[in-house]
Amino acid sequence: MPKKKNKKILLIDDEPIIVSLYKTVFETLPFDFFVAMNKDVGLMLIQRIRPNLLLLDLILPAPNQPELSYEEPVGLEILREVKSNPETKEIVVLVMTNIDNEKNRRIAKELGAKDYLVKANLDPHELVKKVSQYLNV
Numbered sequence: 001m002p003k004k005k006n007k008k009i010l011l012i013d014d015e016p017i018i019v020s021l022y023k024t025v026f027e028t029l030p031f032d033f034f035v036a037m038n039k040d041v042g043l044m045l046i047q048r049i050r051p052n053l054l055l056l057d058l059i060l061p062a063p064n065q066p067e068l069s070y071e072e073p074v075g076l077e078i079l080r081e082v083k084s085n086p087e088t089k090e091i092v093v094l095v096m097t098n099i100d101n102e103k104n105r106r107i108a109k110e111l112g113a114k115d116y117l118v119k120a121n122l123d124p125h126e127l128v129k130k131v132s133q134y135l136n137v
Helices: 016-027 039-049 074-084 102-111 124-134
Strands: 007-012 031-036 053-056 065-068 092-097 115-118
Touching: 007 016, 007 039, 016 031, 016 124, 031 039, 039 074, 053 074, 053 124, 074 092, 074 102, 092 124, 102 115, 115 124
Parallel strands: 007 031, 007 053, 053 092, 092 115
Antiparallel strands: none
16 A cells, blocks of 8 residues: 655745744644745745645745845745746645734735734644644645
C-alpha cells in the first residue's frame, strides 16, 4: 500500500518568534512544514514545493526596500501573484497579520484568501484546527 503523503504548509513571515512558534507546533503534526522569511524566498518555495496551504503575513520586507511598507503590504502582492497564476491559484491561503483593518481584510478576501486572522488574537491550537479544516484532514 502506498504511503499517504503529508499535506504541505508554507509559512511566509519575517518575525522570528512567530516562525519559531508555528514551526514548533506544526512539526509535531503530520504536515510537511516550510518557512520563508521574505517575498523572494516565499515565491520560490511556492513554485518548488507547491504547498497545499499558505500561511501569509501581510507586512514583509520588500526585496529592494529595507523599510517595511504599511501602505501596500508585500503580503498582498504575494497573494495576488499566487491567485493569478493558474499553477498556484488552488493553494489555500490564510492571511495572518497584526494589521486588523477592513481595507486589507476586504482586499485579501477579494484576491482569494480563505481567511484573515489577526495574530494577536490567534491561539496556535485554533490555527491548527483551522488548517486541518481547510485541508480536510
